[in-house]
Structures are given as structure tokens and as C-alpha cells.
Amino acid sequence: MHQFINHLNSFLFGRYSHQKNNKYGPIPGPYFVLVYVEQGSCTVQYDGKEKDIEAGFCGAFASSESFTFWHNKHNKNTIISCEGYFGQMGLKSFKAITGIGQIMPISKELISLLNIGVSLNLNKNSNVRLIANSEKARLNMGIALDKGSDFLSKEYRNAIGYACMRSHSYELRKDDEHALYPNFLLVAKDFVDGNFNDENLKVSNLAKIATVSEQHLINSFYRYIGMTPSRYIWSKRAKYARKLLMETNLSQQEIAYNSGYKSTPHFCRQIKIHFGKTPNEIRNI
Template identity: 30%
Template sequence: MDYGRPVSDIADTSQGFAFGEALYPLGGVYGPLTGRYLCILLVHEGQVTITSDDTRAMLDEGQCGIFYNEHIYLAEFEIKRRVRVSWCEATPGNLPEAVAMRVRGGSAGIDISERLDTLIRIGVDLGSAFGANINAFRNALGEAVFHAFFHDARMWEQALQMPRPVQTAKQHIDDYFADDLTVAGLASKAGVTPQHLISLFGKHLGVTPIRYLWQKRADRSQFLLLNTGLTIAEIAYQCGYKNPFHFSRQIKQRYGVSPKEIRARGGYRTPAELRELSKFTGRKSGLTVKGRSELHGQVQGPKGGDAQRRKDP
């Protein structure tokens, strides 16, 4: 599937997006829905089998997928097991047949990323509130969900093309980048020699395992600098650097500026810093704290089920 395609080529963005969640304590069935339908479905607990026209796909706990149909959509939730799902849905756009076929046979069984889960959670939490601003926010959020899914799907497909040793070592770095990792240790976990692992990383990722490790640490550090109030020392140790001096030197080598400069150029500022800044600017400081549609009728779960939809006005 062409994941670089604009969302407006797949979803009718003029009709807006909607978010929902449902809990089926004992499994059950939802549907069949008739007519055209498009959604990104996340399975948080249990197992779900989706029939979308003549295509069937199974999603396990912790997986997600995109589903598009012209005629029939049916969700079967594993019987006698608690199943919890959430979703973002839309009206399909006027897809050319070639594009429709690629979406129909699109990605399912991708691991749910924290980014995608967070975006859909924000959408669900908006509930049925409406108004010009919140509608625009909900629809922008819907487009962001589709872009995030396409990004995750592209990364997933690229990972499938990597040899197993690269996947294993890369995942270990992603999960434990703050630990004291070595090429020898990564190679042992991947079941290859250190030299072979270096060669595989160079071929498929364009960097050595250690270079990838430092990139991961630096990227996480930058995120914490821009989005949290952690001190530079706390970030340094949390991301696997030996000390704050080592951290500052590495960050400057990668980004060309120090951690303090990264933060000062538009990142996080503590309330005390904002008050201090307002003394010199004469401005009041502001502090921001972050914290289905009924396209096809009501959700119906099995007896005892608790299913809920959010309507996009």
C-alpha cells in the first residue's frame, strides 16, 4: 500500500472523523454493517476477527489494522473472553479501484504504538462535545491518526524486510537504550557474531549498532528536553549517558547546540522560568498543561456487554 498518499484520497475528510471504544466482557459480535465504511481499529484486550467484504483478518491483543469495505463489515470478538477495542472511523473517499484494493488488502496485525494509542485516546475523551473549534480539533486529530497509522505501517513493513538478527538487536536497543549495551551483548542476543551484526546493521539501517544506540538516546533526550521539566542531569542519566557533561557534549555533536539551547529555543519552561521571562518581556506568562460517528447505527454487544460510541456531530 502507498502510505505516502494523502488522507483525503482515502477518507472523505469533509464528512469528519469520529472516535469510539467498546468493552465486551464475554466476547460477541458487532454487525454486520452494510454500506461503505472505513476505520482504524485497535485491540487492547482479547482477539478480534474482522470480515471486510471478502477479506478476513485477525487482530490479537496489542495489535491494530485499517479496514475498508463497500458492502459488509463484521467484527467477531473472541467468545468467553474480555475484549476491549477502540477506533477512529470515517466515511471512505471516492477511491479509484486500484487504491481501494490496496486499502482492502492493507495492513492488519501491526503492533499498537504509544503514539497511535494516545491520539485515539484523546479523540475518545472528546466525547460528543461539539462546536466549531472542537469539531476542527476532532477532524485534525482524525487525520493525525491516519498519518500515524500509515507511518507505523511503513515502519512495520520495513522491519519485516530486515533479517531476524537486526530486528532482535534493534528492538532490544529500542527497549533498553538507557542500559549499558555493547555490540557483543547485542550480537549474543541476536545469535550472530559482533562483526556480522555490524555488517547487517550497515546494510539495512545504514549505521552501526552503537551509532543507532546513540541516535536513540539523543532522540529521546531531545523529546524530554522539549516536553518535560526534568533537569538536564536527570535526562542524562535517564537516557543512558555517563554524566551531564558527557550528555551535553554528545547532544552538541548531534544537534549543533547544547541541551540548554535546545530547551531555550522553544521547549519546555518551568512556571518559575516563565515568571522570570515575563519580568523582562512585560508579558504575562501562560502555562499549558498537557495532560463512531453513528455512521451505521448503535453498537450492540452480547448480553452484559458494555459498548460505547462517540458521535461526531
């Protein structure tokens, strides 16, 4: 058990509420977290990567450097987490049992396990997040926390933590289809890749093409691709528009039309949202 986690701190559980634009972090690594978004949304930034999680979804992440949690879309956001520092075999074991970075709809069983951790007040040591980014500081803080911890409480915490990790792993791998994109998702993704510049492209039409329900398509995009079909379409349009801005002399109106935007103002807003720069700023880079 202690090979996976830092035996001085064990698994930690917590429910955290944040307002829009709040950031928490960076939390120094090596660190792991299983996060479930109960309300709103959460962007997880770790080791140069970024994943968006919406309400009702969860994901498991590992970082050798640092974590940051960012809430930039909704006014009220609540997440439940199972987290901690790695032990001697931590990162290798974590990769084997969880599926790092994959986002999926959370199961009732996993919600129950996470709520057990929270309801039993097993997050009392959650200030471990404040440990400084050095081994000596982590060990010193761990020893201080451990002195006030009951052995049985730590064993409960570890048991529930491992159960959460294995539940998440099971949900990812319970069907062979989880290993590869299912055919209907490939059909939908390929259609978007070839038709994203159609301004009338809608998720409802995409679901009909893939012959699945709209909600199933949304869940599957989230599970395998890490974003909703709508966000995937917006991302394809924005990247294509940026390419045209940087490599052609087309006007903004022409680029908006060729990329699938309904109007030039809409195009400008979306480019600013995606890249943090206006079309003029991108063109002048």
C-alpha cells in the first residue's frame, strides 16, 4: 500500500467550493488527484497539459511538477477530490490502475465512495496541499500531520482511496470499447473534421449521422476526446481561422465565412476566447 502513496500523509479527501475565476495552486508534485465536478466546471492544469471537466464528470491526473485548478466558466463551482503525494512506486502504479487524463461520466458507485471520504471528515489533513516544493519540507509537514492522526483513521482513508482509484479504473476498462474509439465516435469525429466550417453543423445533426442519442455522443466525446462535440467543433474552427490569419491575406470577414462563423463579430469573440488574442494581434505576431 505504501508503495503507491506517501506513507506519511496517505490519501486525502475534500469538497471544495470556488467562485468564477478562482485559481487554486500550484500544488507541487509529484502529486495525484481524482477529481469529480459536482457543480459548475473545473480546468485542471498539470505539467504543461490542460483538461476541462464539466459537472457530472470526473478524471484522474498525475503530475511530476505541479497542479493548478482553475474555475473560469461558472459563477459557482464545487469539486470533490481524492488526492495525495506519491510514494516510491507511485507514478508507475497510478498509470497502471487509473488511465491518466481520461475524463468520463462519474458512476454512482464512485460518487458514494468519494462522499464516504468527505462525510467521515477524512479531509482533516487537506492542508497537505500547502506543502512546499521540496522533499525536506514535504517530509517535515508529513511528520507533523501524522503525529495528530489516528492509525485507524489513516487505514480507513487508504482503503477508501484505493477503492476510488480502482472504481475509476474499472469504469474506464469494463468494456473493450474503452481501449479504442467506438465506430460511431469515429464517424462523428471524421464528419466534424471534414465539415467544421459548415456554420449549420449542430450536435443534434451529428448524433443522427452517428446513429446514437445526443447525450450518448456528448458523453463519448468527453470520455475519449476530453471535450464536448460543440467544443471540438469550436476548436477546429478556431485553429483553422488562426492558420488563415497567419498564412493568408484574407480579410477577417472572409476568414470568418471560410471557417464556419456566422458573423465577423462572432468570429472575433471566439478567437479572443480561444487564444487570448484578437485576430489583429494574431495576424501581427
